[in-house]
Amino acid sequence: xxxxxxxxxxxxxxxxxxxxxxxxxxxxxxxxxxxxxxxxxxxxxxxxxxxxxxxxxxxxxxxxxxxxxxxxxxxxxxxxxxxxxxxxxxxxxxxxxxxxxxxxxxxxxxxxxxxxxxxxxxxxxxxxxxxxxxxxxxxxxxxxxxxxxxxxxxxxxxxxxxxxxxxxxxxxxxxxxxxxxxxxxxxxxxxxxxxxxxxxxxxxxxxxxxxxxxxxxxxxxxxxxxxxxxxxxxxxxxxxxxxxxxxxxxxxxxxxxxxxxxxxxxxxxxxxxxxxxxxxxxxxxxxxxxxxxxxxxxxxxxxxxxxxxxxxxxxxxxxxxxxxxxxxxxxxxxxxxxxxxxxxxxxxxxxxxxxxxx
Numbered sequence: 035x036x037x038x039x040x041x042x043x044x045x046x047x048x049x050x051x052x053x054x055x056x057x058x059x060x061x062x063x064x065x066x067x068x069x070x071x072x073x074x075x076x077x078x079x080x081x082x083x084x085x086x087x088x089x090x091x092x093x094x095x096x097x098x099x100x101x102x103x104x105x106x107x108x109x110x111x112x113x114x115x116x117x118x119x120x121x122x123x124x125x126x127x128x129x130x131x132x133x134x135x136x137x138x139x140x141x142x143x144x145x146x147x148x149x150x151x152x153x154x155x156x157x158x159x160x161x162x163x164x165x166x167x168x169x170x171x172x173x174x175x176x177x178x179x180x181x182x183x184x185x186x187x188x189x190x191x192x193x194x195x196x197x198x199x200x201x202x203x204x205x206x207x208x209x210x211x212x213x214x215x216x217x218x219x220x221x222x223x224x225x226x227x228x229x230x231x232x233x234x235x236x237x238x239x240x241x242x243x244x245x246x247x248x249x250x251x252x253x254x255x256x257x258x259x260x261x262x263x264x265x266x267x268x269x270x271x272x273x274x275x276x277x278x279x280x281x282x283x284x285x286x287x288x289x290x291x292x293x294x295x296x297x298x299x300x301x302x303x304x305x306x307x308x309x310x311x312x313x314x315x316x317x318x319x320x321x322x323x324x325x326x327x328x329x330x331x332x333x334x335x336x337x338x339x340x341x342x343x344x345x346x347x348x349x350x351x352x353x354x355x356x357x358x359x360x361x362x363x364x365x366x367x368x369x370x371x372x373x374x375x376x377x378x379x380x381x382x383x384x385x386x387x388x389x390x391x392x
Contacts, residue, residue, distance in 0.1 A: 095119030308364035
């Protein structure tokens with residue numbers, strides 16, 4: 035190198051430091067976020083195995099083995115149940131280990147990319163849920179109307195009419211198949227149906243008013259349908275509204291924060307308030323067989339209003355859909371705002387910022 039070149043190199047400004055995101059923090063955040071949402075799914079699977087298939091569950095396995103100070107069982111588990119318990123424990127451990135390997139093998143994947151995947155899954159879940167409540171609501175209303183007017187057996191026969199009068203039969207043979215159809219429809223449509231569901235609620239209310247005050251006709255299933263759809267509109271729309279930054283912020287300071295100040299607020303709020311709230315709903319509603327979500331789902335609970343709709347048990351499931359969708363979206367929100375704080379290249383600025391990046 036010549037003297038002139040050496041002087042030029044010496045006078046050149048030092049290379050900029052590596053971005054803050056080039057370190058161990060982004061992989062750790064990815065591991066933590068992915069573990070949170072995957073554990074939510076695994077908790078659901080194990081909940082089904084525990085209470086629908088009578089598997090022992092991980093806490094019972096701990097009690098059998100005497101791990102972590104768990105209270106010993108009055109009667110030890112049989113060998114086959116111990117095997118099932120180990121399978122349930124593996125259902126938690128193996129996916130978490132897979133997450134660690136995935137993150138280590140994709141070090142260049144940004145937080146925003148994982149955030150987008152979670153938001154897309156949330157949107158799909160909500161789409162499927164809206165189709166579910168629309169199809170189930172219409173089908174159950176029709177069955178309830180025919181049943182209360184003693185016309186159901188003319189269409190399906192006496193035995194089928196009797197079977198449809200049992201909530202468990204109607205749930206297994208009408209509601210669950212429509213749930214599967216809704217999941218398929220949601221794969222091919224991108225419309226969430228908020229507007230249409232709101233319109234359907236208004237139409238249902240108008241029909242109640244017309245039937246009551248003009249024709250003096252009123253049945254329990256009519257009010258059940260409104261409650262069914264309104265509950266879905268309120269609970270399912272929460273996650274999608276969070277995706278669109280549509281929730282009303284009752285604040286004094288947030289609107290004046292800088293972009294990074296808003297990102298800090300959203301990151302900490304999602305981590306310390308949003309995600310824990312979702313886990314409180316999941317655990318309090320599904321920890322035991324008689325909890326507020328598991329109980330109605332297991333018993334196919336119905337209202338006591340005579341020939342009403344048989345969907346009260348699904349209303350309990352709405353709480354689960356709310357919790358799991360908000361868990362995914364709060365985690366997505368956490369990652370997207372953390373990407374802003376770490377100044378990752380593809381980070382999306384916080385919506386509504388008017389003060390620049392600092």
